[in-house]
Structures are given as C-alpha cells and as structure tokens.
Amino acid sequence: MLKQELARCLQQAVLEAQQRGALATAALPDVIIEHPQNAEHGDFASGFPLKLARSVRMSPMAIAEKVLEYIVPPPQIDKLWVAPPGFINFTLREDWLSMEVESMLAAGESYGDIELGKGRRVQLEFVSVNPTGPLHVGHGRGAVLGSTLANVLTVSGYAVEKEFYINDMGNQIDNFGRSLYARYRQCLDKEATMPPDGYYGNYVVDLAKEMVQEHGDRFLLLPESEAASQLVEVGITRMLQRIKQDLEVLNVVFDIWFSERSLYQGGQYDKAMELLQSGAYVAKKENATWFASSSLGEDKDNVLVRSDGSPTYFASDVAYHYNKFLERKFDWVIDIWGADHQGHVPRMKAVLKALGCDPEQLQVILCQLVTLRRGEEIVKVSKRSGDIITLREVIDEVGSDACRFLFLSRSADSQMDFDLELAKRQSADNPVYYVQYAHARIASILRFAEQQGMDCSQGDVALLTTEPELTLIRRLILLPEVIEQVAVNLEPHHLPYYAQDLATVFHSFYKQCRVVSKDEALTKARLKLVKATQIALAKVLRLMGMTAPEKM
C-alpha cells in the first residue's frame, strides 16, 4: 500500500541523511503516515521530524528540510513540502488518481482485497448461546459483529472458519429440560411445578404443546428425569433450528456447529485434563478439582470438576480451546463474548499458557451489552422471564439491513441502546438507506446510459480532472485502508462510517457533474468513475452483510 511505501521512503531518506552527516545519528521513531484532516495539507503527512527533534538536537523544521533533500518519492506523488511546525506533506498526482479508476474496474469485486493474512487459519467463534431459547437483540449484535469480521478477514487473506459453539449440556440444559417437562405435564392437565429458576417464556409452553401433539402422553410413563432428558433433546433440536433460521434472516451463516458434548464423547476433555495435570496445574480441594490459575498470575483458582463429579462450563471451555489450538491447530482464534463474560478472559488466557500455547493466539472481543427500548420504556430481553422480545421480532420490525447497519455503527466496547421506535422512525430517512440509495442511483444511471446506447469501455479516465471527480476518487482509494484497519484492529464499525462518507461524496459529485451528457468522451469517462463507485459501495455493503439494491 502506498502509505507503507511512503513510510519506507521517509525512513530511507533519514538514513541517507544520517549517513551523509546531514543529521545526527539517533534511533528513528516509528514513521507514521496519516491523512491530514485539512485538504490543504495534502493527501498524506508525517510529523516524525517533531518526534526526532530532541534526539538529534535540531529544530523540527530544519530536520524536515534536511530530510526532504534525500527523499526519493514514489511515482504516485506529485508534490511534497515542509510545513510548520515540522510536518512533511505529500499530494498525489492527479493523473495517477484518475488512472486508479481503471485498476478498480479491472479488480471488480476483488477491489479492496488485501494480502494481510497470507492464508493463515483463523477461527471466529460467536453467538454460541445456550440452545434453551430464542435469540434476543444482544445476540444479534455479536452475530453481526462476528459475521462482518469474518467477511473482512476473508478478503484480507485469512482462511476463516465461523463457528457456533452449542452448549448442549450442563445446568442450563437440565433446567430447560425440567421446565419443558413441567410445561408438558401442565398441557396434559397434570400437576407440575416449574423450577424456581426455570424458563418461563411462552415459547416453552408452545414447545410443550408441540410435544403433546406429536407424542401424546407417552412421556408421562417415564420417570421424571428420563422424560426430561428425552424432551430436552427435542427441545434443543427445535431451538437450534430456530436459532439457525433467525440468524439466516440476519444473513449470518456458520461453517461449523460445534457441540459441547462432543468434547466428552470424543475424548478431547480427557486429553485436555491430562495435559493440565501433567503440567501440575490441577489441584484437589474440598472434594472438587481446581485449575491452579493463581500459579499463572491469576487472583484465584477456578473449579473444573465439582464435588459431585460434574464438569463446569469452564472445564468444557478448557477442552474446547484445547481442541481449537492443539487438535485443529488454528493459527489464530477470535472469540466474541458478551461483556458479562469479561471475567472469563484472563482465565482462558491462563489456560492457554497451561496448554503450552501463546495467549496472544486467542483474542477475545467483548461486546458490551445492548439495552432494548421502545422510546422511554426499557424492554426486557431475559430468556427466563416471560415477556421477551426476540431478535426475530426486532428484525421483522426494523429489517435485516437496517439492523446490521445499526449494530455495526457502534464500536463493540461501547454499550448500546437499541431504540425500536428510533430505528423504525428513521427507516425512511436513515444512513442505511442513504448508502443503499447511492448504489441504486448508480444502477439507475448505468441503466439510463445503456438505454442511450452508451458504451463506456473506450472511456478515457484521464478526462476526470475536476474537483468533484478527484474527491470521489480520493475516497474510493481509501477502501483497502479501511479494510486493513478493520482487519488489524478487529473494529468493523469503520465500515458503515466509510460507506456513508463515500455515499455523501458520490451524491455531491452527482449533483455537480452531469454523467450522461452530450459530451460523449466525458460521458464515457464519468461512466467509468460511476462504475468504480458502484464496485466500492457494493463491496462495503457486502462486507457488512447487507444488500446492494439496483432499485429501491
């Protein structure tokens, strides 16, 4: 990328200057190239002379002037100059900018792809809810975040696998089974009491009714625990189907659905525990088995196996991450969790150390919680209370594209109010549609041009020289940088902002520059620019998992 090239070129110039004795030798700070906010300061700028001033005992301006003499700028650069208090600024050649339109057209759908991952295998695990109820709006946020990151990492050259971890065993499953059994009995007019911490949502009642319809009263003949465990099997299957469907409506699709139970059936759990034991990270205390994480710098130890012999969720997660790293050998694993799992992160990092892995290979994105509200009223989303609003209802009300855009527009570490009223009210006049409208408008221009018999294949992009045209191109060439930024920092929220910005610049260009006109040569050139814009807009929309409509 040009940015990196400029950084290298500056470093080279400093070295050169130092070798010739024009500058005192000193450790060079990281040369950071940035885009100045003010267009008068050029397309790129670096303030490194300001950082170097102290160590080489010269004024920043003098350093900048000296270094400037040794810079051999890449051919894309038009001008470079020194600006107080010690910046070096660069502008791009305008003929190079317009030629970039051709490379975008040539790249087509692959425009913006970068070679960052070099084929490294990365696993993204997200959503991973208990299959004991429908998804709510908070899960939607993680789902959108995860699927968008997966898209971006894929075009950044990683081999990505998206995985949903199914917690299909443990206390919550037992609880779900008992709740289902109680509802089942109640449906058959038998006396039953719900577990006090049971699942009180109406969907459990509906599920029980289905069970009665399909199986009659045959579960009444079984002992309670047996009946509950049979019922819960069906319950899990149904819930997973529903979860899967809801996610598909949100355009979230997984490669692998990984069952927690399989860790025990496949021997992964035993192997992981042996490994911990062999490293002496396991201790028996008060009849339970503990992970001695305090020996790894944690504040306290954690229970792996309860005194009743059942493994904790944490033990499963140890086995699961053993599987991810040592069996499946992912180079990089990204887990997306809700902020309420925050305390789990250091534990898991300690587990990686104990398993002999580099904790850096595991990256956990903590997604702050979502509060759903309707105007002033806060809507409950707890699965166990009765009155829940499901993710599906929100999607049906607001639309999948708008949901995705809204979820993506906030960084993962800021908590979020999702206001149904606002989301719907804005739906007509909303950044989501603003961006899509730009895409549809382009499609319309291209249709119109086609009707006029215009073929732009011979267009000469060198004719693109006016300010609105060049401004548009300057935005278009930012796409690879945005993708890189999202991939490196795992921050997909830059995508909607870029998309909106690009749409704004396009709309402004459209207002100022008539595309299809009597000037045939200019028309063909501008059609190329418009097509390139469509490519970039479609790309960002696709990365965000949204549709890029031809008409609205």
Next chain:
RNA sequence: GCCCCUGUAGCUCAGAGGAUAGAGCGCUGGCCUCCGGAGCCAGGUGCAAGGGUUCGAGUCCCUUCAGGGGCACCA
C-alpha cells in the same frame, strides 16, 4: 471493596499522540425544464471535572464524579 468498558453537539455516535474536533437525526433557510429530490447547498453549539507526561492530549497516566458490566462448585 477489587476488576473491565463507557462519558465528545439537543439526541445517537465516529475520531492511527498531530495542523482549524466530525457525521447522522432534529431545527432554520435555499435548490429539480435535466441521468432517481430516499438527493444537494448553507446555518452552531461540544471533548464529565481536576492534575500530570509531551514540542503537541478528545486520544496516554493518576484522582474524582457519573452510567453499564463482572468478581459462583451459573453459563
């Protein structure tokens, strides 16, 4: 009590230690004989408070205040 996240415009939020802090919504006023007016142009108020580091802090560090989350033999 300890730990994590957050505090930027009336509201919802962006902001790679850099030059004059931005967008959307809302509000006010302009703009279609013409490729889509779901659009364009113009208008203004703000970094929670206080210290520190730095040539330079919304950004890094400390303290205080405020909101959210965590600190289970739950997941």
